[in-house]
Amino acid sequence: MLNYNGYYFSLNKMVSDFFYQIIDFYYIRNQFDKLIIVTHLVPGIDQFLLAVHQKIPIAGIILKASSINHLVANKIEHFIPILRYTRQQIKSQPEVFLKELKNYVGDSKFAVIDTGGYFSHVLSNIKISNLIGIVEDTENGHQKYEAVLLKQNKGSFPCPIISVARSVLKEPEDFLVGQAIVFSAEAILREERQILAGKKALVLGYGKIGRSIAQHLQSKSVRVDVLDTNSNRQVLALAHSHHTAPKNIALKNADLIFCATGNHSLRKEDLNYIKKNALVFTATSADDEIENYSSLIKNAIPHGSHSKITQIGDQSNHFFLCNNGNAVNFMHGGIVGPFIYLVQAELLFALSQLSVAKRSSVFQLTDESKKFIAQLWLHYFSSQ
Numbered sequence: 001m002l003n004y005n006g007y008y009f010s011l012n013k014m015v016s017d018f019f020y021q022i023i024d025f026y027y028i029r030n031q032f033d034k035l036i037i038v039t040h041l042v043p044g045i046d047q048f049l050l051a052v053h054q055k056i057p058i059a060g061i062i063l064k065a066s067s068i069n070h071l072v073a074n075k076i077e078h079f080i081p082i083l084r085y086t087r088q089q090i091k092s093q094p095e096v097f098l099k100e101l102k103n104y105v106g107d108s109k110f111a112v113i114d115t116g117g118y119f120s121h122v123l124s125n126i127k128i129s130n131l132i133g134i135v136e137d138t139e140n141g142h143q144k145y146e147a148v149l150l151k152q153n154k155g156s157f158p159c160p161i162i163s164v165a166r167s168v169l170k171e172p173e174d175f176l177v178g179q180a181i182v183f184s185a186e187a188i189l190r191e192e193r194q195i196l197a198g199k200k201a202l203v204l205g206y207g208k209i210g211r212s213i214a215q216h217l218q219s220k221s222v223r224v225d226v227l228d229t230n231s232n233r234q235v236l237a238l239a240h241s242h243h244t245a246p247k248n249i250a251l252k253n254a255d256l257i258f259c260a261t262g263n264h265s266l267r268k269e270d271l272n273y274i275k276k277n278a279l280v281f282t283a284t285s286a287d288d289e290i291e292n293y294s295s296l297i298k299n300a301i302p303h304g305s306h307s308k309i310t311q312i313g314d315q316s317n318h319f320f321l322c323n324n325g326n327a328v329n330f331m332h333g334g335i336v337g338p339f340i341y342l343v344q345a346e347l348l349f350a351l352s353q354l355s356v357a358k359r360s361s362v363f364q365l366t367d368e369s370k371k372f373i374a375q376l377w378l379h380y381f382s383s384q
């Protein structure tokens with residue numbers, strides 16, 4: 001039971017013990033004094049944040065604007081400070097953001113757990129010598145940090161960057177995220193008196209989440225076209241009995257479009273090809289998946305009967321963004337069960353490796369490290 005300023009919160013002992021095993025065994029809390037965490041604030045994340053906060057003080061959390069559960073936010077704010085910055089504010093005012101960050105961390109050594117590459121926008125501005133490194137959770141964040149390295153032409157980051165985005169330990173979570181996205185898509189269709197069966201879908205991106213989306217759609221009698229810029233993945237999609245077509249034709253034929261690349265899968269030139277009344281679903285933040293999103297949403301028209309659906313375009317030629325362009329699975333909680341603890345444990349384990357990570361690339365953990373985490377997870381959760 002946690003008690004902060006008269007507020008109480010009861011931790012799940014099995015979950016907290018699992019995280020404590022990682023933190024204590026690798027002496028993580030001896031390597032730095034504070035953490036800053038960028039995160040989705042959804043039901044269940046409070047267990048992770050507060051368990052970690054018991055061992056390593058979290059100086060502040062930055063919320064992903066597309067997935068804030070206000071009940072969770074109100075609970076967390078009694079224990080951990082919230083820095084209310086959007087990605088756009090960080091990008092447009094990096095010095096202001098870093099000045100405020102300094103107020104939270106002071107002169108203490110600190111590390112960052114990032115979700116979506118938020119700190120990639122301030123790496124070139126960072127003059128805080130007490131930042132010992134960053135651990136990134138997502139594929140689009142991984143890509144953002146790699147892009148920073150290419151632009152700088154210096155051959156190294158100012159601090160170590162570790163990513164868990166391409167880890168085998170993320171595969172269970174990503175599979176279940178794909179399932180959750182299809183669940184949310186079907187729920188929206190049913191609210192609009194439609195069903196999935198018989199629809200034509202286009203999945204943009206055939207990574208782990210895109211693959212899961214396509215598989216779950218196919219199981220519900222949906223014809224699935226797949227487009228991936230990686231030819232190896234495109235071949236794999238065909239081997240999995242999906243279809244493909246030139247992008248403009250695929251967009252014209254698709255009733256449902258699923259964006260799962262984290263790298264502007266829908267560009268400005270694509271929008272005019274989208275079939276009238278098509279529904280667009282994203283697997284990550286709208287500004288990562290849809291080019292010029294901020295301009296589109298500014299001129300959007302509210303849907304007549306659904307507050308989470310937005311019309312883009314006029315009556316003669318329009319399509320609909322579901323969850324207003326943000327990750328659609330968060331409409332229904334985005335729950336993936338205890339498999340999320342695998343990824344959270346790897347994020348913690350990665351903190352212990354910042355001191356040995358090379359700065360010349362986005363560092364990834366060894367297979368042996370991942371096996372250790374998987375075995376520990378099986379010990380705690382496989383019988384549930």
